[in-house]
C-alpha cells in the first residue's frame with residue numbers, strides 16, 4: 604500500500620497521457636462517422652504512437668494502467684495497489 | 692468485454708469542502724439524464740441498430756462510463772471526510788441514514804435510479820433521436836450544476852463534461868444522416 | 881458576450897411578485913449549425929483540446945451565462 608502522496612511527476616505524466624488519450628477519443632468518435640477521412644486516420648496513427656511512448660513511461664514509473672494482462676507487470680503484483688483514480 | 696484503465700479521463704479537482712454540492716452532483720450519477728442512464732441506453736441500443744452505427748454507440752456508451760467515474764470522484768471527494776453533522780447540514784442526513792458514505796444511484800431529489808428513464812424502440816431513427824435529446828438534456832444539467840457551484844476547479848471539470856455532450860450530440864446527428872442514406876436507398880448494410 | 885447566446889423578453893404582469901428579470905437568455909451550442917462535420921477543420925493542441933473538452937474550435941461551446949446587467953442595462 605502506498606499511503607504517501609503521489610509525486611508531482613505522477614500528475615505531470617498523467618496529464619500528458621490524458622491529453623493524448625483525449626485526442627484519440629475525439630478522433631475515434633469522429634472516425635466512427637467519417638471512416639473515409641484518411642487525414643484523420645493518419646493523425647490517429649500519430650497520436651497512437653505518442654500514447655505508446657507515454658504509457659510505457661508512466662507504467663515504468665507508477666505501475667500498470669490496464670488490467671487483465673494488457674499492461675506489463677513487474678516481479679511484484681502492484682495492479683491492486685492504491686491509489687485508485689478517484690483517490691488521487 | 693471491457694478493460695479498465697486506472698486513470699480518469701479528465702482530472703477532477705475539488706478545492707472547497709462543500710458537501711452540499713455532492714447532493715446536486717448526484718443528479719448526473721443516478722438521474723434521468725445522468726451518465727449511468729446514458730451508458731446503459733447506448734450500449735443496449737447497439738444490438739438492434741444498423742451495423743454502420745454500432746461502433747459509435749459502443750464508443751460513446753463506453754465514454755459515458757468514464758464520465759460516471761468522474762462524477763463519482765467529485766461526490767467521493769466532497770463527502771469522504773465530512774462528519775455526519777456536516778452531512779446533515781448539507782441536506783444529506785437522509786442519505787446518511789440509509790447509505791452512510793456510500794454512493795447510491797439516485798437523483799438530486801433522492802429518487803432511486805429506474806430503468807424506465809431510458810427507452811429502446813428498435814427503430815433506428817427513433818432511438819437516435821432519443822440519444823440526441825438525452826445529450827442535450829445532459830448538457831443542460833451540467834449548465835445548472837455549473838450555476839450551482841462556486842468552486843472554480845469543480846466548474847472546470849463540469850465544463851469538460853458539458854462540452855462532451857455537445858460532441859456526442861453532434862455524432863448522433865451525423866449517425867442519423869448516415870442512416871438516411873440518400874444516395875443508396877436500396878443499399879443493404 | 882459570445883454569440884452563442886439568445887435573448888427574449890417574457891410577458892410581464894403588474895402582479896408579478898418578484899423583481900422582474902426583463903430579459904432571459906439561453907445558449908445555442910455550435911453543433912446545432914453543423915449537420916455533418918466537414919473534414920479538415922482546424923484543431924486544438926492536445927492540451928488545449930483536453931482543457932476545452934473538444935478537439936475542434938468550431939464545436940467548442942463556452943458556458944458563461946451573461947450577468948443581468950449585461951443583457952438588461
Ligand SMILES: [Fe+2]
Nearest residue numbers: 729855856859
Ligand atoms: Fe454524453
